[in-house]
Every structure is written in structure tokens, then in C-alpha cells.
Amino acid sequence: MTHERFGAIYKIQCLGNGKIYIGQTIIRPFQRRFRAHLYKLRKNNHANPYLQNTYNKYGEESFTFELIDFGDSEAELNALERLHINRYESINADSGFNLREGGSRGKHLTKTINKMRNSRKGSGVFKTTGSSYLYKQVKPWKRVWLCQIRYKGRLQSLGYYESPFVAETVFNLVQNEIEGPF
Numbered sequence: 001m002t003h004e005r006f007g008a009i010y011k012i013q014c015l016g017n018g019k020i021y022i023g024q025t026i027i028r029p030f031q032r033r034f035r036a037h038l039y040k041l042r043k044n045n046h047a048n049p050y051l052q053n054t055y056n057k058y059g060e061e062s063f064t065f066e067l068i069d070f071g072d073s074e075a076e077l078n079a080l081e082r083l084h085i086n087r088y089e090s091i092n093a094d095s096g097f098n099l100r101e102g103g104s105r106g107k108h109l110t111k112t113i114n115k116m117r118n119s120r121k122g123s124g125v126f127k128t129t130g131s132s133y134l135y136k137q138v139k140p141w142k143r144v145w146l147c148q149i150r151y152k153g154r155l156q157s158l159g160y161y162e163s164p165f166v167a168e169t170v171f172n173l174v175q176n177e178i179e180g181p182f
Contacts, residue, residue, distance in 0.1 A: 007077045009069040009084055012037060012051075012097075016058035020090045021051055021097040024071075024081045034065035051097045078103035149174055 007026035010033060013019070025033035037046070038060065046052040055063065068084060071077035082102035090096025147158035147167045158174060161167045 005070040006072050006074065007070070008067050009071070009077065009080050010034065011066045011068050011084070011088070013064050013066070014054050014058055014062050015064060016062040017054060019050075019054065019096050020088045021048070022068075022081060022084045022088060022090045022102065024077050024102075026077075030067055031065065037065075038063075048097055048099060050093070050099075054097070 007024055008030040009022065009024050010030065012021040012023070012034065023033070027033050027036075037051075040046040041052060041055040041060070044052065044056070046055070069080045071080050085091050085096075085098050085102040088096060090098040091101060146160055147170050149156050149158055158170050161170065
């Protein structure tokens with residue numbers, strides 16, 4: 001009788017810089033998880049900006065995927081993920097891409113929390129009767145703000161701007177044009 005494993009721990013490595021990402025999956029077959037990562041990377045839409053930037057720099061052919069361990073329960077899988085993140089030091093920016101300490105409910109590192117917090121600064125939503133205006137920092141590492149307006153139920157882009165001050169000024173101009181001064 002064969003024993004089916006609950007899940008697997010995998011390693012994604014960039015051969016171009018040697019950095020490693022450790023993850024866990026219960027998706028079968030386990031290689032589908034790597035294909036899911038590749039799909040996001042190819043679309044330039046991966047949740048991990050460090051992994052995405054490295055993929056953009058070195059290309060798909062520089063990445064390898066390897067199953068490195070297996071677990072028989074969620075608790076064991078979480079413990080194994082933390083173990084391998086520590087073993088490969090993949091939470092260290094010099095050697096890896098991991099943003100969390102591991103486990104299915106892994107906590108973000110303080111530096112990651114601060115970066116996420118800073119990326120949200122300069123974002124805002126202004127609501128007035130019948131319309132709302134939104135500006136948000138599109139990609140924190142690019143320092144670009146997207147301005148949008150929701151008017152009569154439709155979301156319209158007002159463009160991309162290099163500072164939140166310019167974005168807010170655009171909002172105010174559009175608001176005055178549509179609804180008159182405050």
C-alpha cells in the first residue's frame with residue numbers, strides 16, 4: 001500500500017544570482033505550483049516583487065524548481081517550511097526571496113511590514129456625492145501614482161503621475177470641473 005503525502009516543500013532557485021525561495025503546496029501534482037508561479041511571473045504580476053524583478057532581469061531559463069521535502073500533515077508541512085527557510089537562509093535578502101518566516105500563517109518580517117506600510121503612504125480615496133476619486137501608488141519601487149475617477153458608475157483613468165501631490169491636484173481639478181468647488 002502506498003502512502004500519499006499531504007503536501008510538499010519546494011525550492012525555486014535563480015541560477016543567475018543564487019537566491020532561493022522556499023514554499024509549500026498541497027496542490028497535486030506538486031509541479032503545478034511551480035507552473036502557477038511561472039504564470040504570474042510571465043504576466044509580470046507576481047506577489048513577491050523581489051522574485052518578479054529577478055525574473056525580469058535573468059529570465060525564465062535561469063529558474064529551477066525542486067521538491068525538497070514532504071509532510072504528512074499541515075502542522076508538519078508548516079514546520080518543514082520554517083526549517084528549510086532557516087536552512088537556506090531564504091528570508092535573508094542577500095540569499096533569498098522569502099518575505100515571511102514560513103508556515104501557512106507565516107508572519108511578515110518587520111522590514112516587510114514597514115515596506116508595505118510605506119508603499120501605502122500617499123494613497124487616498126476622496127468621495128463626494130455621485131463620484132469618487134482615487135489615487136494610489138501603483139508599484140512602490142517605481143514611485144508612480146495612478147489617478148482614477150468613478151463617475152456615474154464607471155471607473156476612468158486620469159493618468160499616471162510622479163507624485164501624490166500632483167495626483168491630488170488632478171483630483172481637485174476634476175472634482176471642481178464635475179461638481180463645482182467644495
